[in-house]
Amino acid sequence: MNDVTVTCPNCSSPLAPEDAFCEECGFQVAPASVATRPETAGLGAVGRLQVQAGEEIGGVDADSVQFDAAARPSGPPRRPGVRVLDVDVETIAATCASCSGLIASDGYCEQCGTPAPRPRDHWVEQPASWVALACDRGVRHSINQDGAAAGAGAEPGSFAAMVVCDGVSSAARSELASLAAARAARDVLTAPREANGSGVPAGPGAQPPAVRSSFGQTTGSGAGRAPDTLPFLPLPGIELPVGSSAVQSQASLLAAAMREAGAAAQERAAAAASDPPEYNPPACTFAAAVVDGGVLVAGWVGDSRVYWLPDDGTPLQLSEDDSLAGEAIRHGLPREDAERSPHAHSITRWLGFDAPDPQPRTSVRRIDTPAWVLVCTDGLWNYCSEATAVRDLVRHVVSLHGPDVVRVSEGLVTWAIEQGGHDNISVVLARV
Amino acid sequence: MAEFYCEVFQNEFLPEGGTDVHAVVAVTCAGAGAAGQAPGADVAEIIIVDTSGSMQGDRIGAAKAGAAAAIDQILDGTWFAVIAGTDGATRAFPYSNATSPMVRMEPGARAAAKQAVSQLVAGGGTAMGTWLRLAARLFDVVPAAQRHAILLTDGKNQSETTVALQTSIREVTGRFQCDCRGIGADWDVNEVRQIAQALLGTVDIIPAPHELAGAFAAVMRQAMSRGVADAQVRVWAPQGARVLFVRQVSPQVEDLTGRRVDVNPLTGGYPTGAWSDETREYHVAVRLAARPVGADQAAARVQLAVGNEVKTQGLIKAVWSADEALTARINPAVAHYTGQTELATAIQEGLAAKAAGMDGEATAKLGRAVQLAEETGNDDVTAKLRKVVDIEDAGAGTVRLRRDVTRVDEMMLDTSSTKTTRVRR
Numbered sequence: 001m002n003d004v005t006v007t008c009p010n011c012s013s014p015l016a017p018e019d020a021f022c023e024e025c026g027f028q029v030a031p032a033s034v035a036t037r038p039e040t041a042g043l044g045a046v047g048r049l050q051v052q053a054g055e056e057i058g059g060v061d062a063d064s065v066q067f068d069a070a071a072r073p074s075g076p077p078r079r080p081g082v083r084v085l086d087v088d089v090e091t092i093a094a095t096c097a098s099c100s101g102l103i104a105s106d107g108y109c110e111q112c113g114t115p116a117p118r119p120r121d122h123w124v125e126q127p128a129s130w131v132a133l134a135c136d137r138g139v140r141h142s143i144n145q146d147g148a149a150a151g152a153g154a155e156p157g158s159f160a161a162m163v164v165c166d167g168v169s170s171a172a173r174s175e176l177a178s179l180a181a182a183r184a185a186r187d188v189l190t191a192p193r194e195a196n197g198s199g200v201p202a203g204p205g206a207q208p209p210a211v212r213s214s215f216g217q218t219t220g221s222g223a224g225r226a227p228d229t230l231p232f233l234p235l236p237g238i239e240l241p242v243g244s245s246a247v248q249s250q251a252s253l254l255a256a257a258m259r260e261a262g263a264a265a266q267e268r269a270a271a272a273a274s275d276p277p278e279y280n281p282p283a284c285t286f287a288a289a290v291v292d293g294g295v296l297v298a299g300w301v302g303d304s305r306v307y308w309l310p311d312d313g314t315p316l317q318l319s320e321d322d323s324l325a326g327e328a329i330r331h332g333l334p335r336e337d338a339e340r341s342p343h344a345h346s347i348t349r350w351l352g353f354d355a356p357d358p359q360p361r362t363s364v365r366r367i368d369t370p371a372w373v374l375v376c377t378d379g380l381w382n383y384c385s386e387a388t389a390v391r392d393l394v395r396h397v398v399s400l401h402g403p404d405v406v407r408v409s410e411g412l413v414t415w416a417i418e419q420g421g422h423d424n425i426s427v428v429l430a431r432v
Numbered sequence: 433m434a435e436f437y438c439e440v441f442q443n444e445f446l447p448e449g450g451t452d453v454h455a456v457v458a459v460t461c462a463g464a465g466a467a468g469q470a471p472g473a474d475v476a477e478i479i480i481v482d483t484s485g486s487m488q489g490d491r492i493g494a495a496k497a498g499a500a501a502a503i504d505q506i507l508d509g510t511w512f513a514v515i516a517g518t519d520g521a522t523r524a525f526p527y528s529n530a531t532s533p534m535v536r537m538e539p540g541a542r543a544a545a546k547q548a549v550s551q552l553v554a555g556g557g558t559a560m561g562t563w564l565r566l567a568a569r570l571f572d573v574v575p576a577a578q579r580h581a582i583l584l585t586d587g588k589n590q591s592e593t594t595v596a597l598q599t600s601i602r603e604v605t606g607r608f609q610c611d612c613r614g615i616g617a618d619w620d621v622n623e624v625r626q627i628a629q630a631l632l633g634t635v636d637i638i639p640a641p642h643e644l645a646g647a648f649a650a651v652m653r654q655a656m657s658r659g660v661a662d663a664q665v666r667v668w669a670p671q672g673a674r675v676l677f678v679r680q681v682s683p684q685v686e687d688l689t690g691r692r693v694d695v696n697p698l699t700g701g702y703p704t705g706a707w708s709d710e711t712r713e714y715h716v717a718v719r720l721a722a723r724p725v726g727a728d729q730a731a732a733r734v735q736l737a738v739g740n741e742v743k744t745q746g747l748i749k750a751v752w753s754a755d756e757a758l759t760a761r762i763n764p765a766v767a768h769y770t771g772q773t774e775l776a777t778a779i780q781e782g783l784a785a786k787a788a789g790m791d792g793e794a795t796a797k798l799g800r801a802v803q804l805a806e807e808t809g810n811d812d813v814t815a816k817l818r819k820v821v822d823i824e825d826a827g828a829g830t831v832r833l834r835r836d837v838t839r840v841d842e843m844m845l846d847t848s849s850t851k852t853t854r855v856r857r
Contacts, residue, residue, distance in 0.1 A: 099671070104730075104733075106730065106733070106745070106747050108729065108730035108747070109670075109730070110698075111670065111671050111698070112670050112671050112672070112729070113670035113673075113720075113729040113730035113731065114729055114730075115728055115729065115730070
């Protein structure tokens with residue numbers, strides 16, 4: 001009775017039990033197992049770096065840096081001065097927040113039956129004063145299948161790596177793929193660079209070439225895809241950083257690092273599949289931004305996005321959705337019509353064991369004016385898609401909560417929840 | 433080694449202010465093995481045969497053949513005995529001069545027991561309470577954890593008072609399990625059902641003597657397939673909640689609510705007897721304090737425990753929602769077994785009303801039964817209802833009582849009333 005295959009009444013695609021919306025066409029399916037947002041759920045884990053003003057944070061010893069109990073500096077070696085916080089989002093509390101009873105292995109209190117708050121449902125990381133991420137289950141999904149990660153140097157605008165991965169809810173266990181992929185990509189982007197200036201990271205965080213070797217050929221799926229000879233996608237409105245060879249070479253290095261990060265993410269996403277792999281293995285999208293030396297490089301696979309939101313000047317979406325809607329827009333369909341079409345949310349590229357083309361496409365932007373850099377999943381941009389509208393939304397949130405990067409990130413998540421929270425919501429935000 | 437697992441069927445969504453959570457939990461046992469296989473797990477079987485005067489003729493012959501067929505099914509090493517029941521109870525095997533009141537089965541004992549059974553003679557009255565007491569006394573002397581009896585009767589319990597029978601049933605409850613079979617149409621289904629229900633067994637009718645041997649062999653074969661000696665269903669409910677009822681609903685309806693023993697303040701245990709490789713389903717209803725819309729909680733945990741070890745657990749949830757599309761749905765399994773439980777009640781009350789000459793009430797109840805059997809797809813019961821009533825409109829439950837009904841047909845309907853069909857999944 002419970003294990004019958006459920007299909008979308010609109011397009012007949014298979015649905016996972018927790019799907020409130022069809023992954024294929026976005027149709028709101030009969031909400032078979034829709035979770036509503038418990039009012040009683042406490043906020044999840046928070047990892048926040050607390051830095052004394054003017055103090056430099058080293059990569060190794062940082063006595064002046066304090067962490068919340070749930071956060072821990074972790075992972076492979078980092079570039080000097082770059083800090084990463086991995087909040088523990090797996091461990092659920094041992095005692096009940098409501099009655100202090102013990103939490104049983106099923107996640108509910110042994111005394112009063114209240115569910116233990118799951119940290120994955122909502123967590124926040126702030127690796128530096130100017131970079132933060134907030135990731136939330138939303139309202140309609142019963143679990144949070146988004147993953148997000150960030151790392152940054154203390155000096156505002158110095159260095160930041162920002163990654164989101166949206167677990168595909170029609171495949172089981174995508175939440176494992178998404179978080180592992182996001183953190184692996186972040187680890188590659190924050191790894192120390194070799195002295196010769198090669199963009200390829202060195203040390204234990206470097207990627208084995210095995211996965212990388214399968215990349216490099218285009219599959220023809222992404223219309224408008226740049227030829228491999230061009231390091232960046234020439235997006236409309238985005239100028240390639242001509243004029244400065246230093247900027248150009250920095251951009252090339254970051255783009256190469258971004259592709260390595262994508263390969264690492266792909267490796268972890270593929271590893272989440274069963275052995276032998278199931279028919280529909282875990283999968284996720286990928287969107288990342290790296291800020292370094294006055295240059296911003298965006299990379300993506302799927303329909304998660306990177307936005308450039310300057311205080312003055314034209315806001316831009318630096319990514320180009322690998323989705324049927326994205327392709328329709330590239331072919332000239334107005335954005336509103338394209339994103340309303342039945343199969344708008346079908347992604348044409350993703351990460352995972354069955355990914356047809358997992359190499360990130362990249363674009364570049366010179367950081368020449370004060371701006372917000374936003375990396376987010378469709379849990380946010382479903383309600384606010386156009387870059388100008390996103391810029392206005394961020395301004396609105398800043399006007400409500402002030403410019404603190406955590407408050408703005410949380411404010412964006414809260415706003416998406418207020419719009420209905422139909423999907424998981426991930427926001428990684430940097431002020432440059 | 434036996435393994436248990438369970439599946440929960442429910443609609444966890446409650447409307448704002450909703451308090452009652454219903455779920456059907458299917459518990460399945462696999463790898464039970466044969467009775468007595470596990471080391472140190474001795475099994476004891478007693479065959480109780482009615483040898484009252486009414487058994488004279490075909491019936492005593494059939495009873496002898498049935499007892500012999502059952503003896504053939506008892507596995508070697510099983511403790512066993514045979515009781516002959518009249519207005520008192522006598523041990524037919526081992527013989528009264530035997531040193532041990534029960535013996536272990538082996539080829540010699542099997543032959544001797546069949547010889548003893550062949551010499552049974554019918555004569556005297558019927559006092560089933562005395563039969564049960566003797567069985568309990570015999571079981572007491574063997575070191576068996578798993579004790580089971582099979583009881584055959586052909587008549588009403590005329591030689592002792594109803595109170596005496598009920599006292600005996602209470603005395604032996606929990607000391608052994610007992611499957612009961614009635615031969616012919618002169619026994620009282622309700623009377624025998626009391627025994628079977630208290631002793632975690634089944635009740636059924638054997639209409640004709642020639643069917644007895646096969647039926648007895650089947651009951652014994654099943655008893656010998658129960659490799660898990662004793663298990664308990666446990667229901668946890670959160671502090672402040674109330675367990676409204678715990679019902680076995682498949683393969684037969686059995687209200688367990690009153691059999692609760694406290695495991696701890698929040699958990700009640702309900703005895704289930706021995707298990708073979710099988711699935712039993714339980715309908716559990718819990719009343720909670722309402723929580724705000726959006727909140728969720730564990731409404732109950734249903735466990736199967738063998739000894740003190742919990743073998744499997746199912747979680748029953750409650751989620752309060754403002755979405756009527758979610759909260760209005762009734763889970764198909766819950767709906768199905770709610771109907772089957774009402775069906776059993778309607779049949780039993782309808783037949784009781786008919787026996788009391790209250791034709792109006794009988795027509796209404798049996799009409800409702802026809803409707804429920806139709807709705808829940810219980811074709812076997814529908815076929816048996818057809819022998820008692822003429823169905824005009826099954827969907828509407830309009831029936832007429834038939835005038836040409838045999839007592840056997842009524843009894844077959846009565847005994848089958850609690851046997852449920854599985855929900856179509």
